[in-house]
Amino acid sequence: MTFVVLSECDNCKYTDCVESCPVDCFHEGETMLYINPDGCIDCGVCVDDCPISAIASEADLTEEQLPMVEINRAGSLAYPVITEKDPARCMN
Numbered sequence: 001m002t003f004v005v006l007s008e009c010d011n012c013k014y015t016d017c018v019e020s021c022p023v024d025c026f027h028e029g030e031t032m033l034y035i036n037p038d039g040c041i042d043c044g045v046c047v048d049d050c051p052i053s054a055i056a057s058e059a060d061l062t063e064e065q066l067p068m069v070e071i072n073r074a075g076s077l078a079y080p081v082i083t084e085k086d087p088a089r090c091m092n
Contacts, residue, residue, distance in 0.1 A: 002037035008054035017046040034075030
């Protein structure tokens with residue numbers, strides 16, 4: 001299993017979670033963050049650091065949210081790793 005960034009992060013890209021990831025699995029896209037599911041060690045440390053509750057365990061996803069696993073995979077392949085917190089960049 002893995003943790004995934006949910007659609008709630010889209011256009012509201014906080015980076016509080018990235019510094020807590022012990023394996024640097026976060027990638028920064030144009031409008032949201034992504035977690036590399038192949039590198040995530042399922043520790044869950046990032047969940048509490050997300051101020052908008054936009055990170056969840058794959059095991060807890062609803063059927064509607066399941067596509068976010070592949071969206072995170074694709075985003076992690078397309079965008080660079082981010083390891084340091086930047087000021088919140090809400091785009092809403």
